[in-house]
Amino acid sequence: MNATTAQLLAAVVAGLRVVDLGRTLTVGMPQSPNHPAYWHSLPRRHGDMVRADGGSAANDMISMGTHVGTHVDALAHVSQDGLLHGGLDAAAALQGGRYVELGAHTIEPMVRRGVLLDVPGTLGVACLDPGYEIGIQDLEATVRRQGVVIGAGDVVLVRSGWGRHFDSDPPQFTGHASGVPGVGEAGATWLAGHGVHAVGADTIAFERLAPGAGHGLLPAHRVLLVEHGIYIIETMVLDQLARDGIHEFCFVLSPLPLFGATGSPVRPLAVVGA
């Protein structure tokens, strides 16, 4: 066995803690109205059809968009002036009605170094204000306070504290009236400048959304997805990491390889020693 494999398995034996960064998918959870809502039903429940030997199987029927719940955006999700990442013509990327190029099936599973940037922790608040734009100085102050280094290829998760509204106040979480705090064009450019592989946030759109403006302008998406090929993970659960001061971890993401789709629901993990 390879030495690195042995090291990994030794870590498993030593005891790992897996912090779940994904939202439970439930019917009625907050989401953008632009996407088909998550729905679930059981066509067969136990007892509906029992085999002669007393066995019975229950099963499911699911209907959903791919940008609902915790999810990752594929590079095919956003175009600018008709072009996807790498200057690929958006029309040509589509074959037979699916994004053969840059679709969700092209997202490689991630087992990478992860970094949490706990911005409200730096600002000494529980949650950033609605519509607050996380600026470069917020990001740099957080890096300094936490004493972390962002390396090329890392996955950087930017916490705003806004996730607290997901369960308690769904309309507030989507924030159409109030706006939502997040990274804007400047912050996105700063993140891209560090050569990160993917970014994530505890909000619905990663971006700073202005009050009442909806999702009309998404500059961070343009910078990250189109200009730099950096994946975006949205609606993450980041409060546990912040609470426990876990700022560096092994980040794992295994998107469903949905052929030709523009994103995938995911359950991201932060893995650390127990």
Add this chain to the structure above:
Amino acid sequence: MNATTAQLLAAVVAGLRVVDLGRTLTVGMPQSPNHPAYWHSLPRRHGDMVRADGGSAANDMISMGTHVGTHVDALAHVSQDGLLHGGLDAAAALQGGRYVELGAHTIEPMVRRGVLLDVPGTLGVACLDPGYEIGIQDLEATVRRQGVVIGAGDVVLVRSGWGRHFDSDPPQFTGHASGVPGVGEAGATWLAGHGVHAVGADTIAFERLAPGAGHGLLPAHRVLLVEHGIYIIETMVLDQLARDGIHEFCFVLSPLPLFGATGSPVRPLAVVGA
């Protein structure tokens, strides 16, 4: 930073190889007719609605069962004589039309030691015969040949070679006429006796299916899910692991926490040193 976390991150730096054990989800892929087929469409493509700044977003609409493509069975999937794992009454486990107890949302993400049992490798064939039951001596001979130990808490993947039919001959993969090779009651009991946490296979139902018999009897499901609380992962891609002789690895599975569902589509990973 915790020493184990440091060890994990050192492994990341040293270089990892992530072997993808999941099938790409495509419309028309082989599956059991008992479940809603995977369907995907793009309600919005690039160009359908372009913002004033030249930006455009595409998105998706998905419809599917949870036991299609590569997937994991929740413990709520199968009952015997009206009882789920742990003697839980199947009717009582259901609240408001969903399996609040033992549903897919209760499957903890797995970062565990994984073991491949390459049975056709032991028998010197490319693929086991349709309807072949993988017996205890096959499993033991494979353990011996590979020189591996199965530990409590491991995830054990039993390869049959049958995955080769997935793309090339879908009706053969589902095997309604021919039958499918797999583990039966004896093999399942043997696996459970080793205290494994989950098992997987490169076939549609994990089980040995007799020719022409369909999914009428599923003894391994009863032994594993109901009697021992061991998760089952189906329709995996195991050929790459066998080809490269990777028999031990860090196994990662992060099922979607679908509230109250009986399973989840997944993309399992085998992580080793590069």
Add this chain to the structure above:
Amino acid sequence: MNATTAQLLAAVVAGLRVVDLGRTLTVGMPQSPNHPAYWHSLPRRHGDMVRADGGSAANDMISMGTHVGTHVDALAHVSQDGLLHGGLDAAAALQGGRYVELGAHTIEPMVRRGVLLDVPGTLGVACLDPGYEIGIQDLEATVRRQGVVIGAGDVVLVRSGWGRHFDSDPPQFTGHASGVPGVGEAGATWLAGHGVHAVGADTIAFERLAPGAGHGLLPAHRVLLVEHGIYIIETMVLDQLARDGIHEFCFVLSPLPLFGATGSPVRPLAVVGA
């Protein structure tokens, strides 16, 4: 040819006017959050796949509940104290996970006499107040004013004027905050007393909904569906009939025979001479 058939075909030749009483199904239209929303996408558009001869076909993918848009409730929709219409045990009516008894497939197509009761026309208002209960005297005054007779087997459509909010103010149409005007227990009993076959309204739930109370109590559903086996049609378009003073007509309803379902989307018609 049968004389009645000849009479029908003579009417066709003489010239018919078909008044459409159904809402166009569009993504985002107002509906109750209790039901899966209507979603539509084109998996294949023209040009995605062109045959050698220059032909191309486009097609669709739909996801929806059955109580969205204009729809009819099957008798299986509502139970009281565990019993459906006719004292049928609700659990026994379900076989293999569908309402084999009293499901939508058991609704016979309707070609019947239809009567519009234009209540706001009687009260001299454009639209009834939110939460207004249409009482027996409103119904009787409308019958008197219109000079119509309600016969056994007729389909009676009770207009409130509330349909005006469907397009212009969707949250108002669903009326969770404001309440919705409609028939209550007394009015439903009065309608049932006339031996009608089905009833309809231009509101989301037929019933009078109290402000802020949601769909928690549905007495008219109990009286009509459970106690008398009278079908209910909701979210109808009734303004054109009122505008043109069409109070009697040939009513046509052809629900989709969705096996075992609790309702069906429909496009009801009022047919009169041109």
Add this chain to the structure above:
Amino acid sequence: MNATTAQLLAAVVAGLRVVDLGRTLTVGMPQSPNHPAYWHSLPRRHGDMVRADGGSAANDMISMGTHVGTHVDALAHVSQDGLLHGGLDAAAALQGGRYVELGAHTIEPMVRRGVLLDVPGTLGVACLDPGYEIGIQDLEATVRRQGVVIGAGDVVLVRSGWGRHFDSDPPQFTGHASGVPGVGEAGATWLAGHGVHAVGADTIAFERLAPGAGHGLLPAHRVLLVEHGIYIIETMVLDQLARDGIHEFCFVLSPLPLFGATGSPVRPLAVVGA
């Protein structure tokens, strides 16, 4: 009241017979694999959530294409050389991802004279042979035998007898191996020459399908939909009409106004005197 309305209502009083020409929609019914299959589940069954007053409502979740079960093709369904009916550019007909022009919502409800052409009745067989092309002489011989006249604006239903396979032998009904009897280019041109408004058949694609050829060439669709703007209704139930010798009737079709879709599931009716 208008005299024609009175005539219609007199017919209702005299007694009508409504012959149901639609298939029951059931999970697993035969259909083309090109379209999302019909699926249905009950997210809520009676007893899942009972109100304080003992009332309970059950509801549904549906997923389907629009060209499954008995359905009507909108003019947006088929294009030839990039053009829809009327020379409309197929790309321009699409706005915001839906066929704003010629979509299913543009199909007016039909209350028209209907004519059955019982071709196997003319040929003295129970069912036409697989792959048999119904030619002009078959159509003309049937018109002669039945003593009917096809008028402009009529809806003409061409029976092949093939509907008998729908329930008893689903793969035979879709006929991928065997082929399916139906009208070809010549017959379609003949029908269009009579100025009919819509046509229908008891087969999956209306067309004659050659054995093993699938749906690769659809000349009747081109002639009818694209060249003449004539709607096509498929997978109808026509055996009852033939059995009872009903060759002329009042035909009713009320497609769901699915905005921008290429077709709609329907339940067509033939109405005659009782």
